[in-house]
Amino acid sequence: MYTLTNIDQYHFPSGPDSETYVLEAHRTAAGLATVSSDQALSLFDPSRVGSGPLASLRTDHGNVTTMRAFDAATGVVCTAGEDGSVGVWDLRAGASARVARFRAGQASILSMACSPSTQTIAVGTELENHAASIHLWDVRSTPSPKATYSEVHSDDITSLAFHPTRPQILISGSTDGLASVHDTSVPDEDELTVQTLNHNASIHDAAFLNDTEVFALSHDECFAVWDVAEERVGGDAIKDFGDLRKVLGCQYVANVVTKVDGSGAILGAGAQDKQNFELIFLSKAANNEWALDLDNRVVLPGSHGSEIVRSFCFFDDEQVVFTTGEDGNVKAWRAG
Template identity: 55%
Template sequence: MYNLSCSDGLKYPGSEPVYITDIIPLATGLAAAASDQSIRLFDPLRLSQGPIKTLQTNHGNLTSTKAFNPAESIICTTGENGTVSLWDLRLDSAKSQVLRIQGTSEAALLSLACSSQTNALAAGTELANHQASILIWDLRSPSAPKIQYNEVHSDDVTELNFHPTNPTLLLSGSTDGLVNINDTSQTDEDEVVIQAFNHGSIHHAGFLNESTEVYALSHDEKFALYDMAESTEKGTAIFDTGDIRSVVNCQYVANVVPKVNGAGAVLGVGSQDQELFRLIHLTKTGTSWNLDSDTVVGLPGAHGSELVRSFCLFDEQQVVFTSGEDGWIKAWRPTA
């Protein structure tokens, strides 16, 4: 295992503990969403100097943050009061909320997906009044959703992701156990789901690359890959670890981050009792996937005995950023 050292960091102030739930790389810096309902923008080279700007969101409770356009530093947020906001982090804090949409007053919004290619924004609701919905807006006319699917899932919609090169395809995951591939050019709910994978209550799921493979991670840490190609047996995993905690000797999986170059992904796994967080590469040789035990990167000390909630990689700069339930955001680099 190759270890990195913490080279910089900042602990959020205040007497109440703050969880930093998401960190998102943008052209103007590193955006961090936290349980105090804030969005803070940091200079990734100067974390300890504090945020460049701080925004207070207005969702009641912030549940999801996604990059809408990283190159233009635009992000979207949503939460328990059913609203969605777009923020332009290039602007002054007072002017940075550039759009606010009332999605639903009946249910909290739990998940988001964005496509700047098609000006599309999708949000998934919790189960309320026996219904869990996916709402999709065209941001050029955001007064009402252009599509609403009410029967794709039967429980909380916990994950949404547009395909990176075919944004008419929307992956959705739910606590009903399903990962669905939805063709959003269809308005008929009987036609919208073109592939379904029964994996277990979904914590994270997404497209692994620009082709047809997807990953799924359940709330009880079962991990598998699926292929939505027609040539693959429908619903069958092409790589399945079962409970990944016993496979890689960890206590939890924070997330799965696809590599920018399409060469697999990185799993971030933690062990609180060892105060250790590790990055494990998922690689493909021919048609076979495997977890590469030879290229594991360790972050000793991590976030102490608290969980790491988010991480992101800057391969060219050889730096990893993490955030956790201890209120810290940290940068990790090779030891000089």
């Protein structure tokens, strides 16, 4: 077990009726980007978060629901929200950071994935008028719709992620309990879905761990891994961890960050009653089976107090972990 120390933090001002929630944080070349419930996209210098945002930009989505790094290496991020709109921001550009804005549809956007290699943004919507849709947009120069799929899920689409090396492949997760793998190069929606995985619970997060294996995490913290290689067409998980609240002794899992080298992922698990948040590594054991490394968990004592941690991200070169929470704080953590 390893313990990190809180070395810096910034508190967003509270709203008139409630605390400001810091919803997400992502690493970019321009700095640490966050979105918060006061509808702000903020950029921080990761070496001095406590000094406050370098820039604070109004997102204008009604309520902002999600953010993704479009191209972290160039400081371009995307935000989306309740009114069905998407904003594309170049965080190096200061006050004129928003370089594009478009409306994918009328329904609230709940999930988003970005593919810089194909200049594509995918967004997933909540169920409205008996349909939950995935919209694909090309964001080169003037954003334009590429495709809309409205029959792949029967409820809110809560998670989207592109394949790490084949950007035409997309995985979606929904509150209908399904995680589905799609080949977006197929024009016919009836032939779009390559595999459907039944997690039997509303899905909070789903993504590729590597070229052939995916995970799904449910809203009631059940976690499993599937092999979706072409030769494995069965729907059974190759590793079902069950309820992580029992496995990890936590109350919730904030999110799962996959490793870019395909070696696994890091799960962020919290317990409000213990004022504790931990990072647990998922990797393959000696028997080539996926396992959680419970002996080498990383502990962030005190966490965000009794409030929920909404996200975490890493600045590996600086060996700093950042967390955001419903207490209105962005916190920086480092070993020692």
